[in-house]
Amino acid sequence: MTIFNLGSINIDNFYYLSHLPKAGExxxxxxxxxxxxxxxxxxxxxxxxxxSETCHIGAIGKDGAWCLAVLSDAGVDVSHVAVVPATTGHANICVDREAENMIVLVPGANHELELSHIENAFAQASEDDTLILQNETNLVKETAQLARAKSLRVIYSAAPFDAQAVQDVLPYCDLLVMNEVEAAQLSDALDIATKEIDVPAVLITRGSKGAVWRDQRNGREILSPAFAVIPVDTTGAGDCFIGYVASGLDLGLPVEDALRRASAASAIQVTREGTAEAMPTADEVSEFLIDQG
Structure with missing residues (x-):
């Protein structure tokens, strides 16, 4: 089984500050x-x-070769990452001494993907595979449609939030992931309660309050508490959680176990600086869970 991820690749520029800047400061x-x-x-x-066996589908500019090396060293298949004329996407991230952040994104190469490139990546995909999506690339809806045609499990993170983009993907989505703010925004846009959103399952992340999985067909909810840690940098914690949830489902774990494992992973990740390079290994997560009892 393979997890395909149509996703952004950014160069993250971190600025560690005493406090987040105010307008004009x-x-x-x-x-x-x-x-x-x-x-x-x-x-x-x-x-x-x-x-999990993970294949990344994305794009970088010539300035992003080192990004592929980091992905590859982490065990990610980068054979379907295109090199395009645009510059690699990047983010300027301000982090204060309370671990809060403020982020400005430049899409760059992330918005230069061509559909043929995605079709080639899916050539050997099967119904046992999973697709992860979020809103930092182009062709999100089209990729969801391709995945549905091949009966892949589709996990969609509705971030950065755009109401129309989310509505476009919902018909092809098996698991919709949002934080509390995004869930409220989507409810407002659709003029329905979260429990009425027409997808098989919804996962709402709530930061230090944990997460809630809701089966939209029968109304069953699974609460997954967060682990108490002292954070250093919360950037990427939600991404860590989603990546681990996707892997847990891919590996056949019960939802409760996949969520607990993901909560542990994100708890470890926020105690480290950085984003992708701060993601913990499965062994680190197992050790953490043993320590938690």
């Missing part, structure tokens, strides 16, 4: 770091380190 950074990021890359690294 100029701050000196305590320090600076450059790392691999992007929701897609983060999720792919998390899924691969969780133990």
């Amino acid at each position: 100029t701050l000196s950074s305590d320090r600076y770091a450059k790392m691999l990021g992007g929701k897609g890359a983060n999720q792919s690294v998390a899924a691969a380190r969780a133990g």
Whole structure:
């Protein structure tokens, strides 16, 4: 079984600050770091380190060769990452001393994918495989349609939130993942309650309050509490969680176990600086869960 991930690849520029800047304010950074990021890359690294065969579908510019090396070293198949004339996407991330962040994205190569490239990546895909999607690339709806035609499980993270983009993907979605704010925004856009959204399952992440999985067909809810840790940087925590949930389902774990494993992974990840490179391994997660009892 393979997890395919149509996802962004970003160069993350981290600026560590005393506090997040206000309008018109100029701050000196305590320090600076450059790392691999992007929701897609983060999720792919998390899924691969969780133990799933993971194939990333995306695009970089010529300036992003080192990003592929980091992905590959993490165990991600990068044979379907295209090199395009645009610059690699990047994010400027401000992180304060309370681990809160503020992010500005530049899409770059992430919006230069061609449908033929995705079709080639799916050539050997089967109904036992999974597709992860989010809103940092182009061709999200078209890729969801291709996956549905091949009967893949489709996991869609509705971020960055765009009401129309979400509505376009919902007919092809098996698991819709949102945070509490995104869930409220989608309910407002559709003028229905979250429990009425027409997908098989919804997963709502709630930060330090954990997550809720809801079977939309029978109304059953599974609560997954978060683990108490002292965070250093919360950037990418949701991506870590989604990557581990996708891997857990791919590996055949019960939903409860997949969620608990994902909660442990994200708890570890927020105690580290960075995004993709901060994703924990399956062994680290197992050790953490043993320590938790």
